Amino acid sequence: MHFPPDGSPHELDPLERQVVAVFVDGVRVLGLPRSIGEIYGLLFICRTPLSLDDLVLRLNISKGSASQGLRMLKSLGAVREANGNSGAERRTYYEPAVELKRLVGGFIREQIRPHLESGRTKINRLAATACAIEDPEHRKFLSDRVERLDQWMRSSGKVLPILQKILGQ
Amino acid sequence: MHFPPDGSPHELDPLERQVVAVFVDGVRVLGLPRSIGEIYGLLFICRTPLSLDDLVLRLNISKGSASQGLRMLKSLGAVREANGNSGAERRTYYEPAVELKRLVGGFIREQIRPHLESGRTKINRLAATACAIEDPEHRKFLSDRVERLDQWMRSSGKVLPILQKILGQ
DNA sequence: CTAATTGTTCAATTCAATATGAACAAAGCA
DNA sequence: TGCTTTGTTCATATTGAATTGAACAATTAG
Numbered sequence: 001m002h003f004p005p006d007g008s009p010h011e012l013d014p015l016e017r018q019v020v021a022v023f024v025d026g027v028r029v030l031g032l033p034r035s036i037g038e039i040y041g042l043l044f045i046c047r048t049p050l051s052l053d054d055l056v057l058r059l060n061i062s063k064g065s066a067s068q069g070l071r072m073l074k075s076l077g078a079v080r081e082a083n084g085n086s087g088a089e090r091r092t093y094y095e096p097a098v099e100l101k102r103l104v105g106g107f108i109r110e111q112i113r114p115h116l117e118s119g120r121t122k123i124n125r126l127a128a129t130a131c132a133i134e135d136p137e138h139r140k141f142l143s144d145r146v147e148r149l150d151q152w153m154r155s156s157g158k159v160l161p162i163l164q165k166i167l168g169q
Numbered sequence: 170m171h172f173p174p175d176g177s178p179h180e181l182d183p184l185e186r187q188v189v190a191v192f193v194d195g196v197r198v199l200g201l202p203r204s205i206g207e208i209y210g211l212l213f214i215c216r217t218p219l220s221l222d223d224l225v226l227r228l229n230i231s232k233g234s235a236s237q238g239l240r241m242l243k244s245l246g247a248v249r250e251a252n253g254n255s256g257a258e259r260r261t262y263y264e265p266a267v268e269l270k271r272l273v274g275g276f277i278r279e280q281i282r283p284h285l286e287s288g289r290t291k292i293n294r295l296a297a298t299a300c301a302i303e304d305p306e307h308r309k310f311l312s313d314r315v316e317r318l319d320q321w322m323r324s325s326g327k328v329l330p331i332l333q334k335i336l337g338q
Numbered sequence: 339c340t341a342a343t344t345g346t347t348c349a350a351t352t353c354a355a356t357a358t359g360a361a362c363a364a365a366g367c368a
Numbered sequence: 369t370g371c372t373t374t375g376t377t378c379a380t381a382t383t384g385a386a387t388t389g390a391a392c393a394a395t396t397a398g
Contacts, residue, residue, distance in 0.1 A: 343396075357380105364375085
């Protein structure tokens with residue numbers, strides 16, 4: 001069945017192209033690779049779940065890109081495997097998670113928290129280094145700055161749950 | 170006066186290196202160039218304002234990088250020219266803005282809002298395209314998705330002032 | 339005027355993140 | 369077993385953003 005009888009043209013129609021472009025822009029702001037935006041965008045605007053091969057064919061991306069992109073999207077909780085198909089089908093199909101809440105949650109969990117935590121660690125090490133400075137005047141200045149950094153981290157940590165709450169509506 | 174009599178060694182000490190590293194990581198998360206993190210980081214941990222040449226010398230970056238980096242940091246409101254020096258001095262010195270509020274405000278204004286706005290524009294165009302679809306079933310589906318996108322934009326727009334408020338403490 | 343200092347601009351280069359695609363696994367089937 | 373389909377991995381290629389550095393203002397001084 002190499003040629004689907006009817007559906008799935010191999011080129012994006014104008015609407016699909018526009019939607020994909022929106023998501024490509026979107027993920028670039030978030031610092032994610034272009035292919036992530038392409039894949040999610042196409043899934044988002046297609047009524048039926050798509051397989052890896054569908055994505056490769058319609059987006060003109062490599063199997064490698066599609067595979068890695070789907071993996072990341074799964075880890076972000078942004079796509080899930082469509083389970084509603086016949087048991088005889090061994091190809092897996094994907095559909096998008098369209099609740100902003102879920103998307104934001106996944107992004108925070110996978111992309112923000114890890115950075116915040118490594119930041120905290122580094123700042124703790126910094127504090128130790130600052131304490132070891134001889135000159136009291138200088139030490140005071142440095143401690144103040146490090147303390148400020150620590151404060152920034154705390155604020156950032158606090159803001160995340162609030163963000164999730166607001167965007168989960 | 171090519172060789173400062175005493176201050177400004179040409180290599181970063183370990184503490185400075187650590188601080189710069191923290192900011193280099195930080196700005197990467199925000200999608201800003203490495204040099205921005207280096208420059209701001211060094212300004213952040215130095216007691217006295219630094220000139221462009223100080224930055225070039227101590228960070229081993231090009232004049233071009235330093236000039237462009239300072240320009241962006243100024244546009245973000247993250248550094249300002251130190252005004253407290255003698256009128257006879259024509260070189261300009263820079264100091265960091267250390268209030269999180271100001272940094273977040275500048276980032277949102279310069280980096281987030283423009284993207285949100287161009288996003289809105291594109292989604293409006295999308296809505297028009299979706300309305301032109303023939304098949305009622307399909308048009309309904311597409312309208313639903315576009316409506317959802319629009320909702321996401323609205324939520325994002327709403328969250329920014331709240332973010333600023335929380336981080337301005 | 340020339341020379342020196344300070345800073346900007348931008349074409350060319352560098353470099354790191356992303357995409358590719360061939361080789362490889364895994365699973366189904368004859 | 370061997371053949372096919374589906375998907376993953378990873379070394380290499382590509383590409384686009386950041387950096388460089390030389391040329392170019394602009395300003396001051398002699």
